[in-house]
Amino acid sequence: MGAGRYNALALLRGAITGHRHWGRAWRAAEPRGPYDVIIIGGGGHGLSTAYYLAKVHGIRRVAVVEKGYIGGGNTGRNTTIVRSNYRQAPLQSLFEYSLKLWHGLSDELNYNVMFSPRGALFLGHSDADMARLAERGDAMIANGLDADLIGRDEVARLVPLLDMSPDARWPIEGGLIQRRGGTARHDAVAWGFARAADSLGVDIIENCEVTGFLREGNRVTGVRTTRGDIAAGRTGICVAGNSGHVAGLAGIKLPIESHTLQAWVTEPVKPMIDTVVMSQTLHCYFSQSDKGGMVGGGDPDFFPSYAQRGAPIRLEDSIAQSIALAPALSRLRMVRSWAGVTDMSFDGSPIIDELPLDGLYLNGGWCYGGFKATPGSGSVYAHLLATGQSHPLAAPFYLNRFADGRTIDEVGSGPMPQSR
Amino acid sequence: MLLIPCPHCGPRNQEEFAYERTLDSVVRLNDAPELAIATLYARANPRGQEHEIWSHTCGQWLRLTRDRISHAIHSVEPL
Structure with missing residues (x-):
């Protein structure tokens, strides 16, 4: 650890010495097996898994192998929204557990992840929308989560940016707000977990792509990589977006398809909105980053792809709907759009379980909801x-639930890759 | 954007088409339950070429062989 603990005193010292004392935040580790646990995938989920393995379970011979650089996949491509406002109890419990971890995460990691509980607002545009939001809010309250069903006037007061005029493109009747939801700085989450895990002895090995698995009969004993074979007691896949590909290296087919999801950001401007606005009816959502850019997204591209680029038609849809809701957005220049590869599971919920091979585990299928789960998923x-047993919060998300008819299907649309 | 050659209409914009499922995920009526479940849920999801079923708004069903990284369409046949 080059710079030791981050605090105000270190910052002050830097002000005098020209900030030349800051070292690397984590080591550039070389593979040096055997490890107790290898985690494939150096995104937020993989790094937080490594951190909690070392911190909570005392397992420090841990390696995170990443094909590129850490946080370079979906961790760096999402729209940074954090919330737990789901309708079904297993999803509520898992995401709420994660949300509670978010609230203490900067202190826990000694790294500012810029978590900002600014409120996550679902808009309702019709009586039917409001009935659906009320049902969701009731389900949340029944499970101990906070949810406020608010009327049109309260929405107008919270988000003056929205078009509430009589001739607005979309009427707004009200909304459902989770006030403890918000946004976080996505890169900082990866970096914070990497630094904290590294300080506990975890090896973070970048530019190291897994090309196969080491096997002894039905047991996986490590990974083949572009930097040589690495042995491990247990191997955890944590590569959402590429779960199908990596599981395929072990000859396993998953109830997952990889689809493209796009996002966009405008030039940075002064604060114009301090809430996360989402419309599940219009399929768009937007918020303002701390740098000032308006960040938003919408529907997926609706066909399987690993390309990390999307079609302009979907981008146009989400921007058109966002501008219809907040006409002021039309005055901003879009500076960037991009796409990520999402792990679309067949009930819209993640899969956290041991795979049919001994010693091989999977954490994937997060669809579009992965970022908000980063600390909870890792935990x-x-x-x-560490234990070989599912955590009670993860138990409902077992692999064979599809065969058992115990899908956790938030939308209720059956065995197809799902978005929400 | 994909330009998909519909066997009935010729090359048309991607927006007129819908991806339905992979060719190997169609459940037959007399499949045993285990096979039906595997067919319904398990996907190879390759980072490469896959055979897929798409539909066009004209009513035509298509069998597409497509690369999931380059988006190149290798063959289209009526289904």
Whole structure:
């Protein structure tokens, strides 16, 4: 650890010495197996898994192998929204557990992840929308989560940016707000977990792509990589977006398809909105980053792809709907759009379980909801990798639930890759 | 954007088409339950070429062989 603990005194010292004392935040580790646990995938979920393995379970011979650089996949491509406002109890419990971890995460990691609980607002545009939001809010309250069903006037007061005029493109009747939801700085989450895990002895090995698995009969004993073979007691796949590909290296087919999801950001401007606005009816959502850019997204591209680029038609849809809701957005220049590869599971919920091979585990299928789960996902996955037993919060998300008819299907649309 | 050659209409914009499922995920009526479940849920999801079923708004069903990284369409046949 080059710079030691981050605090105000270190910052002050830097002000005098020209900030030349800051060292690397984590080591550039070389593979040096055997490890107790290897985690494939250096995104937020993989790094937080490594952190909790070392911190909570005392397992420090841990390696995170990443094909590129850490946080370079979906961790760096999402729209940074954090919330737990789901309708079904297993999803509520898992995401609420994660949300509670978010609230203390900067202190826990000694790294500012810029978590900002600014409120996550679902808009309702019709009586039917409001009935659906009320049902969701009731389900949340019944499970101990906070949810406020608010009327049109309260929405107008919270988000003056929205077009509430009589001739607005979309009427707004009200909304459902989770006030403890918000946004976080996505890169900082990866970096914070990497630094904290590294300080506990975890090896973070970048530019190291897994090309196969080491096997002894039905047991996986490590990974083949572009930097040589690495042996491990347990191997955890944590590569959402590429779960199908990596599981395929072990000859396993998953109830997952990889689809493209796009996002966009405008030039940075002064604060114009301090809430996360989402419309499940219009399929768009937007918020303002701390740098000032308006960040938004919408529907997926609706066909399987690993390309990390999307079609302009979907981008146009989400921007058109966002501008219809907040006409002021039309005055901003879009500076960038991009796409990520999402792990679309067949009930819209994640899969956290041991795979049919001994010693091989999976944490994937997060669809579009992965970022918000980063700390919670790592915590329950670390429990599985350390003990071989599912954490109670992760138990409903077992692999064979599809065969058992115990899908956790938030939308209720059956066995197809799902978005929400 | 994909330009998909519909066997009935010729090359048309991607927006007129819908991806339905992979060719190997169609459940037959007399499949045993285990096979039906595997067919319904398990996907190879390759980072490469896959055979897929798409539909066009004209009513035509298509069998597409497509690369999931380059988006190149290798063959289209009526289904």
